[in-house]
Amino acid sequence: MREVTYARKIRFIFLLYSIFLFFLLEVLLRLPYFPSVQFRLDDKKLHCLQTSGNLFSIPWMRLCPNQSLDLYHPEKNIRYHVSTDFRGERKTSATDTGESVGRNSYNGNPQEIWVLGDSVSLGYLVNDQESLPWVLNSQFEEKKEPKLVRNLGVDALGSFGIQERLTEVLKDSSPPQAAYWIYHISDFTDSYRELELQNSVKKRILVRISYILSKYSAVFNAFKILYEKYKPESADNLVIPSSGNVLGPDHPHRKAAISLFTFVKEKKIPFVLVFLPEPNEKYEPVVDSALVKEVRQIAIDSNIPVLDLQHKIHEFWAEGKNPIFLPKDGHPNPALYRFIAEEIAKDIH
Known part of the structure; x- marks a missing residue:
């Protein structure tokens, strides 16, 4: 009997020490000595989970509304500012329209241009005014053209996620003059993740739990950083080495893309698929993987217009050999975003 009581006492003491250690680490990891953890916590202030209220519904990552954050990514040594409007969309203009103005009534009800996609469309690691949608909108403002560019980009959004994003936006907005999907190779792996979210209730619950922990726990973020550091697939946005057929008839990415293309035609959305070169290990542009x-x-087989900027951007880079990707990362830098904006503006006209 004494042994049972002693064992319980040991387990209780161990539990107390574990709880104490956990909270001690929570405090210590929030100190300035751990900037990577602080960046993760700050970045989560920008991201919200959108669900239908049902615990088993698909949780989609979206930007939180009315945010204004100064972020510092220590591994990339980059500081940048991100602000969102009342819709939870990254701002594309210094002019604050306010919620009362409404989605389709800005400066005399302009024609809208939608920029869709993941972190490339969003403008990861660059300031608001350096992102592609902002630069494109600025060009229209300078020419006094009645157009409004909306940034519908969200981190890690795949083809199916873009279709869901469009479904949400169309509830309150008419179809735009044009919608540009900035394609990125990460959509290949995003399709697997989104398919798993559709088919697995367990995965949906785990995503919710992971989101809550990453939003509030420094310890969880520290473990996540260590885990990602040693994952081979965590390389920085580099081109996927591939040859021959990559997408079989039943590949999730092929099915998701076809579903998206069918959706935009049914909804009468003037949809354009934009291709950019990808960075190799030296952060030089690679075309036509x-x-x-x-x-x-x-896209061509689905009668979807394609704006292929790969070779034009490669020529732009080759002229001066100036960097077009962010160092230690692989996302477009401000110079590349300006070039892309100019090409999209030409395509619209």
Whole structure:
């Protein structure tokens, strides 16, 4: 009997020490000595989970409304500012329209241009005014053209996620003059993740739990940083080495892309697929990877217009050999965003 009581006492003491250690680490990891953890916590202030209220519904990551954050990414040594409007969209103009103005009534009800996609469209690691949608909107403002560019980009959004995003936006907005999907190779792996979210209730619950922990726990973020550091697939946005056929008839990415293309035609959305070169290990532009060629053919077969900027951007880079990707990362830098904006503006006209 004494042994049972002693064992319980030991377990109780161990539990107390574990709880004490956990809260001690929570405090210590929030000190300035751990900037990577602080960046994760700050970045989560920008991201919200959107659900239908049902615990088992698909949790979609969205930007939180009315945010204004100064972020510092220590690994990339980059500081940048991100602000969102009342819709939870990254701002594309210094003019604050206010919620009362409404989605489709800005400066005399302009024609809207939607920029869709993941972190590339969003403008990861660059300031608001350096992001592609902001630069494009600025060009229209300078020419006094009645157009409004909306940034519908969200981190880690795949083809199916873009379709869901459009479904949300169309509830309050008419179809735009044009919608540009800035394609990124990460959509290949995002399709697997989104398919798993559709098919697995367990995965949906785990995403919710992970989101809550990453939003509030420094310890969880520290473990996540260590885990990602040693994952081979955590390389910085580099091109996927591929040859031959990448997307089989039943590949999730092929199915998701076809579903998206069918959706935009049914909803009468003037949809354009934009291709950019990808960075290699030296952060030089690579054009026409096997994956990109297959996705481009899927779009052509689906009668979706394609704006292929790969070779134009490669020529732009080759002229001066100036960097067009962010160092230690692989996302477009402000110079590349300006070039892309100019090409999209030409396409609109």
